[in-house]
Amino acid sequence: MPYKAAFFFNDPFNASYHATTQAELEQVLQFYQASRVVVGHSGVDQVTADYDGKVLKIDAKHGREKESSRTPGLLIEHGAEYRVNAQGEKTSIGTAVQANSSR
Structure with a gap:
């Protein structure tokens, strides 16, 4: 843990x-050939x-409800x-839904 204190006070990099x-995101996606x-x-x-x-940000806070529906x-x-939730209900997010809606 001492290294964390060193970075807090003096970032050597x-x-x-x-x-x-x-x-910047577009550059990263292009480099990895990802969408x-x-x-x-x-x-x-x-x-x-x-x-x-x-x-897509997926680390939703759930606190005491971690194992709940x-x-x-x-x-x-x-x-x-x-x-999605445990009942199987789904809500669209992102823009890929719009792009695929014609299928």
Whole structure:
């Protein structure tokens, strides 16, 4: 743990911290030949899509409800993204749903 204290007071890499821009995200996706990315370990209030539907945030806070039917999840079905619950109810998220709606 001492290394964490060292970084708190003196960042030896002089890192610049900022929110990722849409352009930076597009570069990362292009490099990995991907159309979207799923992220966790950064708590969010609800399973959501961000950055024009290209970032799917799935680490929904659930506290004491972790094992309950209220804990949401992510379902990707036929290229469309949905927030789902234990009852199987799904709500569309992201922009892929719109792109696939003509199928």
